[in-house]
Amino acid sequence: MSPRENFHYRAETSAAHYLNRSHPTAYTTEIAIANGEKQRNQEKRSRPARLYLALLMMSPDIKEPPPPDPTTDLHWGDYRGAIHEIFATNAKRFPNRECVIETSQSPRTAQRTFTYRQINESSNQLAHHFLAHGCKVGDVVMIYAYRGVDLVVAYIGALKAGAVVSVLDPQYPPERQKILLDVARPRFLVCIQRANEEFGKPSDIVMDFVASSLSIKSTVPALELSDNGELKGGNVEGKDCLEPQVSGREEFSNIFVGPDSVPTLSFTSGSEGRPKGVQGRHFSLTYYLPWMAEKFGLSEEDRFSLLSGIAHDPIQRDIFTPLFLGAKIVIPPAAVIAHELLAEWMKEHGVTVTHLTPAMGQILVGGATTQFPSLRNAFFVGDLLTKKDCKKLRDLAPNATVINLYGSTETQRAVSFFEVPSKAHDPAFLDHLPDVIPVGQGMLHVQLLVVDREDRTRLCGVGEQGELFLRAGGLAEGYLGDDDKTAELNRSKFLPNWFVDPIKWIQQYDHQVASGAYGPWIKLYKGPRDRIYRTGDLGRRRADGSVECIGRIDSQVKIRGFRIELGEIDVYLSQYQFVRENITVVRRDKDEEQTLVTYFVPEAKRWFQYLQQEEDGKVFEQDLLDESMTGMLRRFKSLSEGCKKFLATKVPKYAVPSICIPLARMPLNPNGKIDKPLLPFPDPADLALLAKRRASSITANMTDTQTRLATIWASILPNRSTRMFVPDSNFFDEGGHSILAQQLFFRLRKEWKDIDMPVSVIFQSQTLEALAAEIDRAQDPIGLRLDAMPLPGDRNVEDEAYAADARELVRQFPESFQRAATDWDHANTPPTVFLTGATGFLGSYILHELLEGPTKAHVIAHVRAKDAAVGLARLETITKAYGLWSPTWTSTSRLEVVVGDISKPHLGLSQNIWDRLFDEVDIVIHNGAQVNWMLPYSSLRAANVLSTLACIRLCATRKPKRLAFISSTSTLDNEHYSSKVGTAVLETDDLEGSRKGLSTGYGQSKWASEFVVREAGRRGLVGAVVRSGYITGDPGSGISVTDDFLVRLWKGCLQVGGRPNIANTVNAVPVTQVSRIVVAAAFHLPAAIGQSLGVAQVTSHPRLTLNEWIGALEMYGYLVPMVSYQEWCMRVKEYVSDAAKEDEHALLPLFHFVVGDLPANTIAPELDDANAAATLMRYDKETGYQGGPLAANAVSMQTLGMYLAYLVAVGFLPAPTKKGECELPRLDEARLQALAAGRLGGRSAKT
CATH class of the missing domain: 1.10.1200.10 (ACP-like)
Incomplete structure (x- = not known):
């Protein structure tokens, strides 16, 4: 690239950066900078280049940021101590602080929590075991690992003994495990008992290798930390192998290590089929942590997730960082990690810091809708991080700063970083970045250098492509091995700094030694080593001084966060007897996803001989001369599968190619080497030949x-x-x-x-x-x-599945239920109320009404949480944010929390609590439900229908109780009811008109639940069904649920710049009104003809129309003109189909509903609400409420202004763009701050 070409390229990127930041209207499209020489030549005279020239001429103060100075002191001797020593000190300072929390997927499985004292003492015990069996500093301890507290104990115990920790993943093939053991040559083997149970003990192949080829001093066959902190190692010669060291649990080992002692041995791919062992250094494990704590606000209050791969070095960050700070490690159950439930887990357990690969980040946010506002820092490492990945994470974790780390196993903790501030702090930050997030700049005393590939003495300027080198004092010791090949590898990757004379640091070091600046660890310090690590990556500096990575020089690749050496795959496959020649490359499939593809030339003669013997001679003679892609795939289809099976025994699953393609011969270039660009990629028709053969019939x-x-x-x-x-x-x-x-x-x-x-x-x-x-x-x-x-x-022609299921469920009912009292002197006998869904939006207001109203009730609230204390804290946080919480609820012992899961038997409650409720509860209010408009009935049955059966059983067992069941007008959403224009649905209607035709699983589940409740009522169960329509926000504060249809409709109209003309009325009632009616119906039963359970329907008086609801946007200053419904539908479809739109359309989850026939779909039948009026009137006599029971609190245009003001305040809607007929009201600042702390407004999956 000529100097002139380079100047234009630098001009483009610098101008784009400057103008995007300073003058976003002048130039808003950042030039793509990873398209190579062709693009640079095409854009020599681009508009940004000319603008950059003008900027330089008009603004002499605009200067190119200088590169890092590779001659500065990086403080190689500032050793902060060993991580296990710092941990032990922390354990003495706060022994009873929670250290490791093993969370549970099911309430039936207890969560396990361990203190710093328990981890410290158990690791002491393990360390003494190693020492008692002759452990020397530098001996390797290999851990047959499992993600759990035992892994933490094994890590720290080995370090306390002065040993080197290495990890063996039980899911690797036995042959792979043998190779890793051969590389590491461990002297101790620790098998975690949960790994033995989950994956099986190490195979006979592995153990035979250990016995015959390794000099093992001691094996701990079944390491397990019990709930009480007692450590067991497994039976050896008739007793537990760790029993002799129990007496030393409180004694620190005092093994002396220094900054250059080796604490870890990690593996990275090798080019010749054999993994390389990378030796870490104690210096790096702790040196950068104080800086990171200050830079990113990390503290002892943080909760760190343990999500990294157990055999990959990033897990050391997950373990050592919180132990250094005195923080908590929170470990997820295995079933959550590879699932969309991970987001719910993050929220439930209040994780504040997480380390992720981009692939794990995609699992976390992929199909998730649950926000986890507790997350404050998300560190990404291991692969390219995209803007798309960042955006999705910032949407779900709006308080999280995203930090993109760049480094490798060889650089240990010495990395560069690029910081993306949280969405709450800077919502538009991503707008100015390229599609791939830069790798940034070096952290404290780390330098990321972009070096001219033709002249290593010169650092590249802005926009110049060069080779990336990383200079730091925290680099790894090097690769394990004392042979010439390893020595040469170390020399080629860990280079002495050629920018400065090393005598400079030696003289400085001698002066510091003479002045006594170093501690006793100086005996284990090799002195200042100014080294630079060669990353093998290409990169370039940006105008803001940060660096971006643009590809690798060699054949080592990263796919889905895993580092893979293509040569390693090729070495193994070359050993397969039916393969003559092979090469593995990375190709992009039709979806532009990176895919591993292996090309191979078969040993055809040997293969066909094998087929003749094994498959009855079925060789397709007509294809023998066909060397086309189709012919080769047909002839060697089973061999292609055989190659993958063979590799699966040699390499990890992620390194097995997706496709193995047979070729008659490899394409060669003029130099006689394989010409990779000419390797053909099969089209979909060819790929079909690799699929399993199907029967022609x-x-x-x-x-x-x-x-x-x-x-x-x-x-x-x-x-x-x-x-x-x-x-x-x-x-x-x-x-x-x-x-x-x-x-x-x-x-x-x-x-x-x-x-x-x-x-x-x-x-x-x-x-x-x-x-x-x-x-x-x-x-x-x-x-x-x-x-x-x-x-x-088969389908029942009379009933659809949900109705048939409901009829089948009631067959288990007794002929009659014992009746509870129908009147209640609660002024003199305060009742005990069991409330489900207490943390939901409506549930919080019901709770408030129960505890602040005239009922004087004692409330037992059902909450999803790990334990009652956490459940109460969660309930307090939510109700405080809504402005509902009162400390007197707990100080007077009127509120109690029990933890469970409504989708589980007995509502997920323990047997003891379930039995206690039988005798203590007087009224059950079943408000909990899983709200999802996409899932089928079968997926919602447990949480919605079977939970209702559980509540009926609770009411009918021992002391008879009342049941108030919260239903929904979604039970009326079919043609039978929507066609009844001018006729109100009576509260006595049996809903037989909707036993068919309900289109959503949620509506079906509510219909089935109502059916079983009303049938129980016919048999004597006392209670009420409260059937409500849209539940809107709090008219006093404006607080609203942001994933409600009517709220999404506002946002969707703003996104397309128009609102549809729909005159239907909307049955929308404020949450405050609905909660009053629920409590009123529970205490003053609705009238019921011939049975003990009645229905109270909630409807608005008067009802607004949809035109009025959406028209409120115009009234309060938004530009959203009314258009025909057909025109509006067209705009929504165009918005959704426009791939350039970064913001997902608010109505996408309800796309079919809104574009199918919204005028027909939103026809809401009129509702008879005589029962609701009567119960509310009786209730209001007790409260002294004035102003009319039903007309009061109806949704008005002023109410809508409060809702809009709230949605603007929390960032769900933009502020109005013009002066409207009315101004948005001002909200209470204290309330907004409480909301910001709780980050509320969304609806959880289960409440």
Whole structure:
């Protein structure tokens, strides 16, 4: 690249940066800077270059930021002490502080919490065991690991003995484990008992190798820390192997180590099929932590997740950082880690700091909707971090700063960093960044250097591509090994600093030694070593001084956060007897995802001889001369699978290529080397030949709909082709997820333009056959198509599944229930109320009404949490944010929290608590439910229907109790009720009109729940059903739920710049009014004809229309003109389909509902509410409430102004853009601060 070309390139990036930051309207599109020489040549005279010239001429104070000075002192001798020593000191300072928390996935499995004292003493005991068996400083302890507290104990125990910690992943193939053991040559082996139980003990192959090839001093066969802190090691010769060291639990080992002592041995891929062992140094484990604590606000109050791979070096950050600070380590259950439940786990356990790879970050936020506002710092390491990944995380964790770390196993904790401030602090920060987040600048005394590849003595300027080197005092010791090859590898990767004469540091060191500046550890210090690590990456400096990584020089790659040496794969596959030649590369598939692809030339003669012997001579003679891609794939299909199976025994799963492609010969370049660009990538038709063979009869019997649907699946699902699918193929098993389901839904609407079905059908009918049948039914609602496939299974022609299920459930009821009292002197006998869903929006207001109203009730609140203390704290946080909490609730012992899960038997309560409720409770208010408009009935049945059965059982066992069940007008959302114009649905209606035709699983689950409650009422159960429509915010404070349909409708209209003309009325009632009616109905039972349980329907007086609701935007200063519904639908569809839109449309989860026929879908029948009025009137006589029971608190245009003001204040909506008819009201500042602390406003999955 010539100097002139380089200048223009630098001009482009600098001008883009300057103008985006200082003058965003002048130039808002940042130039892509990773497209190589071609783009630079094309854009020599681009507008940014000219602007940059002008800026330099007009603003002489604008200067290019200087590169780091590679001659400065990096303070190599500032040793802060060993991590295990600092941990032991912390344990003495605060022995009873929580140290490690093993969380549980199920309330039936107890959470385990261990203090600093317990971890310290158990690690002392393990250290003394190693020492008693002859452990020397530098001996390697290999841990057969499991993600849990035992791993923490094993790490610290080994370090206290002066040993080197290395980790063996039980999920690696035995052959891989043998190689790692051979590299590490451990003297001690520790098997964690939970690893033995979960994955099996080390295989015979591994243990035979240990016995024959290693000199093991001692094996701890089953390390396990019990709940009380007692450490066991497993039976050896008739007794526990750690028993002799019990007496030394309180004694620190006092083994002396220094900054250059080796504490860890980690593995990275080797180029010749053998992993390299990287020796860490004690210096690096602690040196950078005080700076990080100050820079990112880390403290002893933090809760660190333990999410990194157990055998990868980032897990050392997860363990050592909190132990250094005196903070907590929070460990997730295994089932949560690879699941969207991870976000819920983060929220529930209040994680504040996490270390992630980008791949793990995608798991965390992939299909999640749960916000986890407690997270303050998310450190990413291991692969390229994209702006898209950051955006999604910032949406779910708005208080989290995202820190992109750049380093490697060889650099240990010495890394560069790029900081993306939290969304709450700087919402628009990502707008100015490229698609790939930069790797930033070096942290304290770390320098990231971009070096000219042709002249290593010169550092590159802004925009120049160069090789990345990292200079720091915290680099690893080097690669393990004393052979010439290892020595050469160390010399090639860990280089002496060529920018400065080393005599400078030697003289400085001699002076410091003479002055006594160093501690006794100087004996284990090798003196100042000014080294630079060669990363093997290419990069360039940006105009803001940060660095971006643009690719690797060699063949080592990172895929999904895993570091893979392509040469290692090739060495192993070359050992397969049927492979003559092979090479592995990275290709991008049709979805631009990185994919490992291996090309191989078969040993054809040997392979066909094998087939003749093993497969009855089935060789396709007609294909023997066909060397095309299709012919080779057909002939060697089973060998391609064989290659993958062979590699699965040699390398980790993530390093097994997705595709193995046979070639007749490798393409060569003129130099006789394999020409990688000429390696062919198969098209989808060729890929189908790699799929498992299907019976021809299955293929022949697929309908036209199934075939067309398979084609669509192939275009959406990664690495799939049409011929890979059979009728029972499952969309989600084939790689689908919630985001791809949305894409599939849009494709279905495009393919079948007359189709009318909700997106939830994809979740309900997951197989190709079932979904095709639903498509056929949607096209043929009256059954005239002869080619349509029947729906799988039998359907009851009288009842749909939810109604049939409800009728089946009530068959277990007794003939009659013992009746509870129908009147209540609660003024003299305060009742005990059991409330579910207490932390939800409505639940919080019901709780407030119970405790602040006239009932004088004692409330037992059901909460999801690890224990009652955490549950109470969660309840206090939420109700404080809503302005509802009173400390007298707990000081007078009127509030008690029990923890459980409504989707579990007995509501997830312990047997003791469940039995206690039988005798103590007088009234049950069942408000808890899982609210999800996408999931089918079957997925909501446990949380919504079976929990209602559990509440009925609670009411009917021992002392008879009342039940107040909170239902929903979603039980009326079908044509039968919506067509009754001018006729109110009576409170005595039996809902038989909606036993068919409810389209959402949520509505179906509420219908089934109501059915069983009303049937119990017919048999004597005393109580009430409260059936409410839309529950809106608090009219006094404006607090609203942001994922409510009506709130999303506001945002959706703003996003498309218009509002639809829909005159339907909206049955929307404030949460304060609904909560009053719920409590009133629980204490003053609604009238019931011929039974002891009545229904109270909640409706608004008067009702606003949708035009009035959405028109409030215009009234308060937003520019959203009314358009026809058809025009509005078109805008929504265009917005959703526009890939350039970064913000997801607010109505996307309800896309079918809003664009299907919103005027028809929002017809809300009038409701009779005589029972609600009567119960509320009786209740209000007790409270002295004045002003009319039903007209009071109705939603008005002024109320909507409060809601809009709140939504603007919390950042859900932008501020109005013009002066409206009315100004948004001012909200209470104290209330807003409380809301910010609690980060409330969303609806949880289960309440």
